[in-house]
Amino acid sequence: MTNVRLNNFVVQELIPAALYQHRGDKAIECMDLRIVKALDLLRDNMRVLGVDNGFIVNNWHLGGTRQFSGLRTPASTDYSPSSQHTFGRAIDFITKTPIADIHRQIIDNPSVYTEITFIEIDIHWCHIDCRVNSDGSALTLWSPKRGVVSIEQYRAELMVK
Ligand SMILES: [Zn+2]
Numbered sequence: 001m002t003n004v005r006l007n008n009f010v011v012q013e014l015i016p017a018a019l020y021q022h023r024g025d026k027a028i029e030c031m032d033l034r035i036v037k038a039l040d041l042l043r044d045n046m047r048v049l050g051v052d053n054g055f056i057v058n059n060w061h062l063g064g065t066r067q068f069s070g071l072r073t074p075a076s077t078d079y080s081p082s083s084q085h086t087f088g089r090a091i092d093f094i095t096k097t098p099i100a101d102i103h104r105q106i107i108d109n110p111s112v113y114t115e116i117t118f119i120e121i122d123i124h125w126c127h128i129d130c131r132v133n134s135d136g137s138a139l140t141l142w143s144p145k146r147g148v149v150s151i152e153q154y155r156a157e158l159m160v161k
Helices: 017-030 035-050 099-107 151-159
Strands: 089-095 118-120 126-129 140-143 147-148
Touching: 035 089, 035 126, 099 118, 099 126, 099 151, 118 151
Parallel strands: 118 140
Antiparallel strands: 089 126, 118 126, 140 147
């Protein structure tokens, strides 16, 4: 990979196949490095905690079907012009680690994960992004079912998970 050093990921995991084939490792320039570095750090920290079961972002380069879980281009059926994925600022991953454990790690360590400003909750994968929240909040938790959920409310829910 160029001079962008990641401990846990290769560029293909963040970039769709066609764009990677066109640009190679330089395609990482299409991602916002804030969220990429936060992802890499999160994985490191989950390993330190002894609860690392891998993070699967894209796996097209290994023969899998996931290729739009980092940068999302109009070739994706899930493409939306206003999605943070469109701008390279969002990452979705799946993991065998309980999502509650991942969320707890981020929410309980805001000074470590300053670049993660938005988390989608009540879904079975982890979505993190580094948008600038229009209300000025440092971290927004958003549920497709419930809308914005306060950190205090969600922390209380995580206590019983
Ligand atoms: Zn997402």
